[in-house]
Amino acid sequence: MRLKTFRATRMAEAMALLREELGAEAVILSTRRTAQGVEITAALEPEEPVLIPPAGSVAPAMPVQGPLAFHNPPAALAAALGQAPLDQALGRALGFGPLPDARDRPLMLVGPPGAGKTLTCAKLAARLVLAGSPPVVATTDGQRAGATAQLAAFTGVLGLTLAVAQSAAALSKALARRAPGQQALIDTAGCDPFDPNQAVLLHALASAVQAELVLVLPAGLDTAEAADLARAFAALGARHLVPTRLDAARRLGAVLAAAEAGPLLLTEGGTSPEVVDGLEPLSPARLAARLVAAPRRGIPIEAEEALR
Template identity: 80%
Template sequence: MRLKVFRAASMSEAMALLRSELGAEAVILGTRRVAGGVEVTAALEPEEPVLIPPMGPSVAAVPVAGPLAFHNLPVALALALGAAPLEAALGATLGFAPLPEAQEKPLMLVGPPGAGKTLTCAKLAARLVMRGTAPVVVTADGQRAGAAAQLAAFTGVLGLTLAVAPSAASLGKALGRRERGQPVLVDTAGCDPFDPPQAVALRGLATASGADLVLVLPAGLDAQEAADLARAFAAIGARHLVPTRLDAARRLGAVLAAAEAGPLLLTEAGIGPDVADGLEPLSPARLAARLAAAPRRGVAAPQEAA
């Protein structure tokens, strides 16, 4: 889904810009008066690509051998990673970077419901406190029952005050009270990025805060589903990826597919419920070791099952 905001002196001019860029199929999500004219927010669903069968042997028919076959990778990605030593191939195919420091810009955690955003926010807050820095922690989740209470329990143990700001206006006010250079962590409600009103609301929070958006996504999803989610959140503004539940997931196809599809920079991974020490930096070397490891004992790999 493609989101676009058009500003012009009059509604007719804004509509002309909208039709010129997005076409007649665009859906208008909202209009409002702004200084100097009007603002129109619109969305356009991309057309599904037409798949033409290739001439000769299909790429999908090419077998993916070795440990990569266990991880349910998209075939094209598996072939790319299998074309060189795994660590080097990961470094050449995917992007890796540290998480932003959350000082110049707030760090906003986004993702679908149940992805682990609140726990990840608590882990990042605990890390900063243990380093001697007290961050501003804000929850913009006004939808899920008990969401604020859950994060408040974490921040209370850390000696931090939780700000509740479910709207763009209240978020802007909460951020206005931080001290210069003070890190800011923003937890958000679970978002369906394919639902235009939810996507627009999340974009509004990001715009109001000027935040760096980090997609939090659980490992172990279907790889194509993860790729679709990554592309949708990247369209909203996400640039980094924190996969969660990496300690419980046996197959990492979703993590790699999401990073490639966004494209999103792999940063750190959630590895358990321990708030004090529950994030692990990701690197080509660590991922290569995990991908090459044998499946857990007691559970047969697909090629071993009868």
């Protein structure tokens, strides 16, 4: 990844320098005022080199075999996963791990609009409440119609108070009220990480409370689009991935592509619209079972469990 800082007397001049050197695909990581004007730090993923082999030396690409062909993962990843057994290949090719603890650093759920961040936040809050550790829950999404009301309905049932904080200062103040050792969950507005203004705002919110960014991404996306989003949110600080709609999407190539491209650790997956028990930990064995089962219509859960 290429990082560069641009300085100018005015924001418009700094943005012009950034676009001229890094182009429109650059992701802005931070902006700040200086004694001389403004400073912008941006990141750009390097382009993959295009290799042209000698004439007559191109071997035909091997077609993807088995259940992976149904999911259409990136070609290089498909080749890596073609080594049976599938669960062991997944464990070698991708990262898996639990969600970070939200005591020291709040968990901030980020992602594009409609990814399932609010429902995922409610699921995590419900889990903590049932475990006897009620968290502080905050939302920075005050623009989307009904967004605050939806999360407030969830937190109200759980006996939690929802803090609405649309600025970095308000968010810092809301989380400062939590008890020592109390976990904190932050829902955010849908973000286009390729929009400089949205990227700057999200980065400022996360930096203000030293949040741990967790990317929430729906299964069933185009694989290339999912990979692009994963790279962009990783540039903003995301290290973990929660794929949602695993109960509805049959093709999971986007999940594989995003985890590889970030790279991001696969943590838990949204497997139900229910707030309680709507998340399940992801492991190579569990993901392999879903990849194998997805092409089959109407496969019962019992059969899927038997594949683990």
